[in-house]
Each structure stands twice: as structure tokens, then as C-alpha cells.
Amino acid sequence: MLKIRPAAETDCDAIWNIFHAVVASGDTYAFDPHISREDALAYWIRSDTRTYVATKNGKIVGTYLLRPNQPALGSHVANAAFMVAPTPRRSGVGRAMSEHCLSEARRLAFRAIQFNFVVSTNESALRLWQQLGFDIVGTLPRAFRHPERGYVDVYIMFRSLEES
């Protein structure tokens, strides 16, 4: 049974383990695959950020963050980022966190969510977010250096939360 809750101080080890595993592959995030634990946690857990963890049978299997994408006059648009532990991929953890994120963003009165850097070769994430109503609103040509494919495009994705 999957549960999602705000991260606690004691979750740092588990968050770092997931972060490290995800960026080590170097195919979805721009972070240095050899980023330090300190720098990783400083990015993921900040005063302007809400950090969540997903647990399955008490074990942390994913984490996501939600924060304003810009300061004051752009702070009505949220940014979010998701990481799932390698083993249980395709287990619904990413989808469950994304749906939780949409709900949290609405609760916190954000008017939209923006992803700034979706690597175009990350097809499973793209498919999931398009299913959840995100549109590709921009393409950054060759903005990501993929370890196998070289320079590949990056998408900016956006989903309004306003009633239409």
C-alpha cells in the first residue's frame, strides 16, 4: 500500500539514496552524476520547498518536491520534480506522486505547474505527464548532454490548474 507524506528530517538518508541512484544514470536530470550528498539535499530540501516521500510497506520508494518556480510576481506557478527508487519503476509510484502533487498544488493555491527541464528521451515521464494534462509549451534545442545519445532536446511542460 503506497502512502505519500511530507518528508521528515529522518528521511534524508533514504532521499539521498534515491537521488544518488537516479542521477547516477545521467539520463534524466542535469545534475552531475557525482553530485555530493550535501549539494543534493540542499537542492531537494529548501526553505521555499515542500518535500514529500512515498512509502510502500514503510520503505521510502520515491520523493518529490513542490515549490514556486519564480519569486514574487511569478510565484503563482509551481515547479515540481520527482524521483523514484530504481527497483519499483513502473510500479505506479511516479503516477501516484504526480497525482498527489497536482492535488497539493491546488490546495496551496498555485495556478499552474511548470517543469523546466524534461529530457526529450525520457519517454515514460513524458507519457505520464501528458496523460495528467501537461502540455509541451517549449523546446530547448540540444539543451541536455545525454551519456549515450549526445545532445538531445529538452521540453518545458506546463499544466494550468485554473478552472476553465
Next chain:
Amino acid sequence: MLKIRPAAETDCDAIWNIFHAVVASGDTYAFDPHISREDALAYWIRSDTRTYVATKNGKIVGTYLLRPNQPALGSHVANAAFMVAPTPRRSGVGRAMSEHCLSEARRLAFRAIQFNFVVSTNESALRLWQQLGFDIVGTLPRAFRHPERGYVDVYIMFRSLEES
């Protein structure tokens, strides 16, 4: 005669004066118009950032920054931001700094420059950057809260520096 050079420690007062004047109008940057000097300078002058000033007859009339827009695997794309002192607008300071920036970005081996947040109502900046070869590669719907016009769109602009 306009000169552009790297900012020095002693330029902080002048940079803050320009920053403060530019964000006070609240129509081009997302920063809180009442941002503190400390927060402003912490954004504009950072260890990963090159900061420049433009001087006219020894007086600082503009400032810009250049830095990687993403960490490691996206660090070949630069980000830049420009601020011109209110008085000499339309005096060519913005254009001169933009051209200097393109030259510096090439010198530093960046492969492209990206602007993350160009307010769609900022027509003079849009015109200038389009003249300098930047394209609008994305549109963020209603992502900026304009003091007079309400929620307005924001553009992402991009210019490759690779030889084609």
C-alpha cells in the same frame, strides 16, 4: 563612450541602485519589487556567475550576468540577465551589453543562451533579442503577474551559438 567590464566588489552600490530601480516598477522581472539589497546582490553576484557592468563617462549605467542555466549535463547552455539604469534607456546600453554577452558566451564555450522568463509585454527587450538572433521557443501562459495588466504570458527565448 560606453565601456563594459567585469564587476568589482566596489560596484555593489551602483548595481543595487540599478537593480532596485528596475524591479521597483514590477513589470519586467518576477522579483519582489521590495526585495532587499542583500537578496538582490546574492542573486546577481554568485560563485557560478560572471557579473559585468557598463559604464559611461565612468558612471555605471547597466549591469548583466552570465552563468550556466543548468548544472553539469545542461551547463553548456548559458543564462543571462540584463538591467539598465532608468535614465539612459534607449541609449544603446541594453544592446551593447547584449552584444558583449554573446561574445563572452562564445569565448566561454557556451553552446547557446537561454532566457527563462521574458515577460511578453516587455516589447523593447523582445525586439532587441529577436534582432540579435534569439527565438521564442516557448510560451508560459499567464506566468507573470503584471502590476497593471494582470496575468500575462511569459516567453522562453533561445539562441544557439553553434556554427550551422
